[in-house]
Amino acid sequence: MTTTEQLDRDRVRELFDLRGSYLAEVGGGYEGDPYPVWHRLREQAAVHPGTVHELTGYDGPANFQGLPHLDRPHFSAFTYAACDAAYRDAEVFAASLTPVDPGNGSLAVSNSMIAMGGRRHRRYRALVQPSFVPGKAGWWIRNWIERTVDLLIDGFADARRAELNVDFCAAIPVLTITGSFGVPVEKALDIRAALRNPAAIVEILRPIVAARRESPQDDLISVLVEAEMTDEDGVAHRLTDAEIYSFALLLLTAGSGTTWKQMGITLTALLQRPEVLAAVRAERALLRPAIEEALRWVPTDPMFSRYVTRDVDFHGVRLPEGSVLHLCVGAANRDPARWERPDEFDISRRLRPSFAFGGGAHVCLGMHVARAEMRIGIGALLDRLPNLRLDPDAEPPRFIGLYERGATEIPVVFG
Ligand code: HEM
Structure with missing residues (x-):
């Protein structure tokens, strides 16, 4: 059986529908263009009291990093200089105010490396960093990305039409990251479905962690199982199962939805500009700048948050x-x-460089994997689908969502 046959397409559509209930909580109901409002806000002041969704005029449910926290005052920064200053000062602008303990605390992304600070964060991050450096992109491409991309295109190449956002873009990152965790294809969607139910993810991972402890393989879960960390008092120890699950939860969450939507945004930008698409087709080196420009132009996650650790005057505003x-x-x-x-x-x-992958100590760990997925995925579409273009008879793609932005369907024809 092929990867595409094993993937239940209706279930993929349900899990990856920006307008469906799954993403509604992160501002999925927002259908406007936020950029004119953000320009106006930036012209008025670098920093405003209030949340980004309130200031943008959206009053639907909008939870994300740093939200809702109804008990705290909220401020939002809109200039490059203010975001840059906050990213650079991790002492005043911390990733979390609550203690993080992946070995013992609750099983949640908020109890993982992404919420740590200082030396502790560096120690945890150093365990996985070697698997995510640019030189490791080939490892990801050979082991997981290339095969997935080819099998997905096999699934629709003969039909001369396809919907690329869900049937292609959504499937690549989820199969790549779950593949690197040794999760079989038929369980990959269970992981996506369980992202808000971490205990169910642990049940999928438990037998894999046990098997890799017995006999490590050439995959990311084995890297975690074999990783040795030296703690504050100089004692080295292997990660506990709880620490591995915390890492896994973070990587599975951070590594699938983001790349899917960013790849759809990039493809939409190119398909809406046939002359740019033709230039990229003719000169494949242009794919890299196209991907970087799409990251700048419409980053899928346009907001990240930090907690203020002491009273500070910041770009003209007093932050308590x-x-x-x-x-x-x-x-x-x-x-x-x-x-x-x-x-x-x-x-x-x-x-x-833009802030699409964040900045400072928590800058996206997976950015080179994400770039490789987008480059290999879009490159293969151009290699294999001649005369690829938007379906003139279908509704054209639009960008929707507030805290997780992405394209609606991307219907294409080719051949
Ligand atoms: C285009 C796709 C992606 C985008 C736009 C993106 C964006 C981001 C951003 C903005 C941050 C910083 C969050 C903050 O400042 O609090 C981040 C962190 C992170 N990302 Fe990504 N990401 C993408 C793909 C991936 C992939 C494919 C992986 C893993 C395979 C990944 C793993 C992570 C991890 C582990 C962190 C936390 C790093 C830390 O706390 O030190 N991301 N990402």
Whole structure:
């Protein structure tokens, strides 16, 4: 049986529907274009009291990192300089105010490396960093990405039409990250479905962790099983099962939904500009700048948050200790102080790093894997589907969602 046959397409559609109940909580009901509002807010002040969704005028459910926290004052930063300053000062702008203990505490992404600070965060991150450096992209491509991409295209290549957002973009990252955890394809969607029920994920992983303790393989779960950490008093120890599950939960959560939506955004940007798509098809080296430009232009997660550890005057606003500062990286990525004509999708602009992958100590660990998935995925579509274009008879894709933005369906024809 092939990977595509094993993937239940209706279930994929349900789990990856931006308008469905699954993503409703993160602002999935937002259908507007936030950028004009964010430009206006940025022109008025670098930092505003309030949350990004309130300031954007969205009053549906909108939970994300740093939200809802009804008991704390909220502020939002809209300039590149303010987001940059907050990312650089992890002492004042911390990833969490509550203690994190993956070995003992609750099983939740908020109790993982992403919420740690200082040396402790560096020690945990150093355990997995070697598997995510640019030089390891080939390992990911050979072991998981290439095969998945080819099998997915096999599934629709003869039909001369396809819906790329769910049937292609959504499936690649989820199969890549679950594959690296040794999870078989037929269980990959159970992981996606269980992201809000960590105990169910542990039940899927438990036998795999036990098997890798017996006999490690060439995969990420074996890296975690074999990792040795030296704690504060210099004693080295292997990660406990609880620590491994905490890492797994973070990686499975961070590594699937994000890349799916960002790949759909990139494809939409290219398909809506046939001349740019033709240039990329003719000169494949242009795929890299196209991917970077899409990350800047519409980052799938346009907001990340930090907690203020002491009273501070910040870009003209007094932030009290205990408040939450939301970094609107979507707005920062279109700050005219850094990019000319920021609203234009222009793959020839001089490359300057954006905040699509965050910044500072918690900058995205998986960014080179994400880039490889997008490059191999879109490259293979161009290699295998001649004359790829948007289906002229179908509803064209639009970007929706607030805290997890992505394209609606991407219907294409080819051949
Ligand atoms: C285009 C796709 C992706 C985007 C836009 C993205 C974005 C981000 C951002 C903005 C952060 C920083 C969060 C913060 O500042 O609090 C982050 C952190 C992280 N990302 Fe990604 N990510 C993507 C793909 C991935 C993939 C594929 C993986 C894993 C395979 C991954 C793993 C992580 C991890 C583990 C962290 C936490 C790092 C730490 O706390 O030190 N991400 N990501």
